[in-house]
Amino acid sequence: MRILAWILRIILFLALFLFAIKNTDTVSLRLYFDQVWQAPLILVLLVFFAAGAAMGVLATLATLFRQRRDIARLQRELRSRPRDDSPGTPVADGDIDSPGF
DSSP states (O other), X not given: OHHHHXXXXXXXXXXXXXXXXXXXXXXXXXXXXXXXXXXXXXXXXXXXXXXXXXXXXXXXXXXXXXXXXXXXXXXXXXXXXXXXXXXXXXXXXXXTTSOOO
């Protein structure tokens, strides 16, 4: 499985590398106030891809931090909760909390 993953990575790298070689033409990016930025097409694509990926990561950070805070709170509650069933205590058949196997 590891070899297959490396083969796929190499194929993807080669495909992107050949795409970059084919797209070296200069393009003009017209900005505000009549500014024009001229750069190779692959560089423009790379910059906008990286900016989009960074925006995606930043957009998920709020959710990630909230989930981590909730997990930490739940772990604190679990540690502070007294443990009712010790391993040596038998469980009765009519007990509500028993799994009912």
